[in-house]
Amino acid sequence: MPLRTDPLRRQVLGAAVLTAAAGVASVVAAAAPAARSRAAVSPGAASFPPLRHAMAEVLDIAYAELGPADGPVAILLHGWPYDIHSFVDVGPLLAQSGFRVIIPYLRGYGETRFLSADTFRNGQPAAVARDTVALMDALKIPSAILAGFDWGARSADIIAAIWPDRCRGLVCVSGYLIGSQQAGRAPLPPEAEFQWWYQFYFATERGRAGYEKYHRDFARLIWRLASPRWDFDAATFERSAAAFDNPDHVAIVVHNYRWRMGLVEGEARYDAVEARLASAPTIATPTITLEGDANGAPHPQPAAYAGKFTGPYAHRLIAGGIGHNLPQEAPQAFAQAVIDVAKV
Numbered sequence: 001m002p003l004r005t006d007p008l009r010r011q012v013l014g015a016a017v018l019t020a021a022a023g024v025a026s027v028v029a030a031a032a033p034a035a036r037s038r039a040a041v042s043p044g045a046a047s048f049p050p051l052r053h054a055m056a057e058v059l060d061i062a063y064a065e066l067g068p069a070d071g072p073v074a075i076l077l078h079g080w081p082y083d084i085h086s087f088v089d090v091g092p093l094l095a096q097s098g099f100r101v102i103i104p105y106l107r108g109y110g111e112t113r114f115l116s117a118d119t120f121r122n123g124q125p126a127a128v129a130r131d132t133v134a135l136m137d138a139l140k141i142p143s144a145i146l147a148g149f150d151w152g153a154r155s156a157d158i159i160a161a162i163w164p165d166r167c168r169g170l171v172c173v174s175g176y177l178i179g180s181q182q183a184g185r186a187p188l189p190p191e192a193e194f195q196w197w198y199q200f201y202f203a204t205e206r207g208r209a210g211y212e213k214y215h216r217d218f219a220r221l222i223w224r225l226a227s228p229r230w231d232f233d234a235a236t237f238e239r240s241a242a243a244f245d246n247p248d249h250v251a252i253v254v255h256n257y258r259w260r261m262g263l264v265e266g267e268a269r270y271d272a273v274e275a276r277l278a279s280a281p282t283i284a285t286p287t288i289t290l291e292g293d294a295n296g297a298p299h300p301q302p303a304a305y306a307g308k309f310t311g312p313y314a315h316r317l318i319a320g321g322i323g324h325n326l327p328q329e330a331p332q333a334f335a336q337a338v339i340d341v342a343k344v
Helices: 007-041 090-096 125-138 151-162 181-185 190-195 197-202 205-226 234-245 249-260 268-278 302-308 331-342
Strands: 052-056 059-066 073-077 100-104 144-148 167-173 287-292 313-318
Touching (some): 059 125, 100 125, 144 331, 205 249, 234 249, 287 302
Antiparallel strands (some): 052 059, 059 100
C-alpha cells in the first residue's frame, strides 16, 4: 500500500504527480485505438476468474476479483447498459501492477440478487452508491480507489463526496455526475433534451414494456450511439448483454431514470444523503477525470466541473475515437489513471 503523507506534502506531491501524469496522457491516448481494436477482434480472449459473492445489506453482490489479496484495493464500477466486462482488460493490467481489483455487478445486473423478494427495487443513485460501501463493509475494506463510468462514475463521485474516508482516490469518466431530483425536473435546451430521449421513453409505461421486451436491442443501440467509432462485434456485445437478463434489471433501470426526473419516490433512508447531494458538494479526494474524444452519450464539458474537485486533480482527454465505454475501448488509459491516482 502506498505510503500516506501529511496533508500539505500530499497536496504538493499530488499536484506534481497528476501534472506529470498529464504529460503522459498523449502517449496513453496514442495506444488506445490498438487496445480498442484488440478487444473487439478477440472477444473471448480475456475473461474473469469464477465470480465471488458477498452478502452486503439488501444484496447478494456478485463480483470478480483479481490480483494479490494484500494489494491496494481498486473497485471498478460499470454503468448502463454495460457490465463488468467493460473492465475485462483493465482488471488484469491493474492486477499485474499489484492491485487487488474488485469488479462488482451493480444491483439489477448479472448474478447480483436482492436477498428478499419484498425489498423495494430502488434504482436511485444514492442507493446504487451505497451498495458499494456495503460491499466494502462486507469485505472489510476500509478505503479503496474507486473508478468507474456512467452509473459507476456517478456512484464513485457520491461516495467520495458523502463518505470521503472510504475513497482514497477517484477516477471517473465524464467527471462530476452528482445530481438531484430538483435538477432533473428543470427543463434543458431542446438539443440537450434530445440527447436524453431514452429517459423520456422510460417515463412512460410503453417505455417500460418496450425495454422489458427489447432490452438487448435497446442496449445495442445505446452502445452504437454512445460509442460511434467503437467496432465491437456480436460476441463482445452478447457477453455483456447476458447481465441484463437479471430478473430485477428492468425495474432498476426504469426506476433510476424516473427518479432522476422526479416522477417516482426513492426510500426515506436516503433523504439525508440526497439533501447533501442536492447542494452539489465538492470532492477533495485526489481525482483524475477522463473523457473520450468520441463520446456520443450526454456528458458535461470538463470546464463545467473542474472546480468541483478541490484536491489534487487532473483531466485527460483520450484521443483515438474513444467513446462512452472508455475502460473497454481504451483499457491502458483507464488503468494508467488508476495507477497514477494511487501515487498521490
